[in-house]
Amino acid sequence: MSSIYKKQETDSSADIDWLEKAIVEEHIKFYDYSHFNNIQEISIGSVGNIFRANWKDSDTVLVLKSSYKLTVQEIVNELKIQREVDFHTNILRFYGISKLRTGLIHQMNKYLLIMEYADGGTLHSYLIENFNRLDWNDKLRLAIQLANAISCIHNEDIVHGDLNSYNILVHQNNIKLTNFGLSRKITEDSHYDEIFTNKLGIIPYMDPQSLYSMYKLQEEIKPYELNSKSDIYSLGVILWQISSCRRPFYPEGIEYDIDLVKEIKKGKREEIVEETPVKYSNLYTACWVDDPDKRPNIYDIVLSLKELETE
Incomplete structure (x- = not known):
């Protein structure tokens, strides 16, 4: 196996560990996917889909962003960047992470970014x-x-x-x-x-x-x-x-x-x-x-x- 592939595997493992540790230590809020209701797809992108959903039984609408074509490294990179600028009123707020077990081969976990909902679209x-x-x-x-x-x-x-x-x-x-x-x-x-x-x-x-x-x-x-x-x-x-x-x-x-x-x-x-x-x-x-x-x-x-x- 080439050193490039070994590095990609190492990076992936390190990024997963970083993400899971941030969730366990509550640096990033974790949202149980089963608590989302009225889930509706609102956009299909090149790297994933975007859904809107209500949190539990409230009227609060949140966005669930899947990134099935992004590596964990890229997802973690987005999270780290988002957290640095999350305070600005004209930057979409990041709320936390959810995880969807797909039921596919290897029971691969999908990470979902939980974001602020924007009512005016793009x-x-x-x-x-x-x-x-x-x-x-x-x-x-x-x-x-x-x-x-x-x-x-x-x-x-x-x-x-x-x-x-x-x-x-x-x-x-x-x-x-x-x-x-x-x-x-x-x-x-x-x-x-x-x-x-x-x-x-x-x-x-x-x-x-x-x-x-x-x-x-x-x-x-x-x-x-x-x-x-x-x-x-x-x-x-x-x-x-x-x-x-x-x-x-x-x-x-x-x-x-x-x-x-x-x-x-x-x-x-x-x-x-x-x-x-x-x-x-x-x-x-x-x-x-x-x-x-x-x-x-x-x-x-x-x-x-x-x-x-x-x-």
Whole structure:
């Protein structure tokens, strides 16, 4: 057996032990799965399913997030990141863990993340459904809340790594950033390099440098690693989407492909929506420039958005 596979097995065992110990010592609250009622599937994702459910006999609605395609290492990574930023009002709250015994071969245990429920769904669907009622004040408020959430994680030296309008929820018309499965500490050593490189997200939101690396459109010594400026690029696309209430580049139902990647490499970006405040469009176009070093930092973005709010 190669040293790579041995390391994966060791990491998996260590991560399971960490998780189980955190539950036993009550650092993480454990929810008995049998106490959930009225369980309803609300989303099917690429790495798992999301359910809503009532806790015991109460009216309290919680979210159960399964991650059947993620390794335990990735689940533990998400938990550790989530706990560091759980205090921010625009980050979806993490409540604890549940465990579902599947009854399949080896009686494999499924860990379920128990999260805050967001009644407005994803930002993607929220923008489409509320297109006719959102004015610029509403859109600017959403933009500021999102930028504040990203500022929070960057303050903690965390890179999200998978920002898109599907990983942002809306609760009572307020932003809730979620899905830290691909996030990591900026100071993390190479232990997480495999998690943080060559992970395909949703093409329009991905740092172009990462796209060029993954699709081998440029020569490089090693794969491009996502960083805080990758989050900034993603934010720029989302700021455009907030202004337009549209899916970037392609209509609903059309899959993104390598042709779009090639167009992005040639400089293709979305068109500015009519009547967008100039300072706002200047801000998001600065975020999505090709060169990461020329993108603004999140603190300057927050400041610019707040200045727009006072005008």
